[in-house]
Amino acid sequence: MERMEVLVDKLMSSGFEIGKNVVIALVIFVVGRYLVSLVNKLVRAMMERRQLDPAIRSFLGSMINIVLMVLLLISVVGALGVQTTSFAALLASAGIAVGMALSGNMQNFAGGLMILFFKPYKIGDFIETQNVMGTVKEIQIFHTILTTPDNKIIFIPNGPLSNGVLINFSHQLTRRIEWTFGVEYGTDLEKVKQILTSLIEKDSRILLEPTYLIALNKLADSSVNVVVRAWTKNEDYWSVYFEMNQSVYTTFNKEGINFPFPQLVVHHNKE
Numbered sequence: 001m002e003r004m005e006v007l008v009d010k011l012m013s014s015g016f017e018i019g020k021n022v023v024i025a026l027v028i029f030v031v032g033r034y035l036v037s038l039v040n041k042l043v044r045a046m047m048e049r050r051q052l053d054p055a056i057r058s059f060l061g062s063m064i065n066i067v068l069m070v071l072l073l074i075s076v077v078g079a080l081g082v083q084t085t086s087f088a089a090l091l092a093s094a095g096i097a098v099g100m101a102l103s104g105n106m107q108n109f110a111g112g113l114m115i116l117f118f119k120p121y122k123i124g125d126f127i128e129t130q131n132v133m134g135t136v137k138e139i140q141i142f143h144t145i146l147t148t149p150d151n152k153i154i155f156i157p158n159g160p161l162s163n164g165v166l167i168n169f170s171h172q173l174t175r176r177i178e179w180t181f182g183v184e185y186g187t188d189l190e191k192v193k194q195i196l197t198s199l200i201e202k203d204s205r206i207l208l209e210p211t212y213l214i215a216l217n218k219l220a221d222s223s224v225n226v227v228v229r230a231w232t233k234n235e236d237y238w239s240v241y242f243e244m245n246q247s248v249y250t251t252f253n254k255e256g257i258n259f260p261f262p263q264l265v266v267h268h269n270k271e
Contacts (some may be wrong), residue, residue: 025079032072040065054123059116062140108142111158115139120162125170130156174207174231177241181248182223184260189216189224195255196228199247205236223260 043064047057116139121127125136127146132154134146144161146154169175183192193214200206200214210231217227232240252259 021080025076028079029072029076032075036065036068036072039068056116058123058138058140059112066141105142107159108157111160111162112139112141114162115144115158120166121168121171125168127169128167129161129164132156170234173234175234175237176229176231177237177244179228179241179244179248180217180225181228181252182220182225182260183252184258185224187224187257189226191255192226192252192257195251195257196226196248199244199251200228200230203240203244205232205240207231207233222262 040061044057044061047060115121121136123136123139127134127136132146132148134148134152134154136144137147137153138145139158141158143155143157146156148154181192181196183189196214200212201208206212207230212228212230214226214228216224218225228244230240249259
C-alpha cells in the first residue's frame, strides 16, 4: 500500500512539474512571438530611417526573423526541461543534414547575397527571367517575388536568378519602341512617312534625342512594311505604343492609305 502511495505521489509530482513546464513554455512562446514581431517592426523602422535599399531591407528582415524564431524555439524547448545545449547540438546536426539534403537552398542563399552585392535589379524593377516577366516585389533569403502584369505572384529561386540570363527593363531611363506598319503595294511612301513623322512629332512623350527612324523595312508578299523606331521614357512605353497604333490606324483610313491583307490569286486554265 505504501509503495502505491509513493508511486502516486511521484506521478502527481511529475505531472505537476510537466504541467508547469508546459504552461511556462506556452507563455514563453506567446510572449516570444509578440517580442519577435516587435523586434521585426523596430528593425524595419530603423532600416527605413537609415534609408537602406529596399532589397537589403527585405533580405535582412527575412534573415533576422528566421534567427529570432530559432532562438524562440530553443527557449521553448528549454522551458520544457530539455537541455538546451543538447538540443542546440541536435539542431545543428539536423541543420547540417538538412543543408546537405537541400543544397539547392544554400545556392539560393548565396545567390541572394550576390544579387544584393551586384544589384542586377532592385525592388520595383520590371524584369524578364526564367521565361517569366514581372515587377520585383521582394528579395528574400532564398527567392525573389515577382508580380506579373496580370497580378500573379511568382516565386523564383535566387540561385538561378544570379546565374542565369536576366533582362532588366527598368535599368535604363529610356526605352526604344518599334512599330511595323504594312501598306498596299503602289502606296505613296513619301506620304506615309510624312504622316508618321507628324504623328511622332506631335506626341510630346516621344523623345527627339536619340532621333527617331522611319524606313522601308521589307517588301513582303502582300504588303510594303514600314518600320518606325522611336525612344520614350520607361514609364510611357506601353501607353505610347498602344496609342500610336490607334492613331496610325485612324489617320491612314482618313488619308485613304489601305492596310493590305493576304490574297490568293487562282488561275483556272480552260482545256
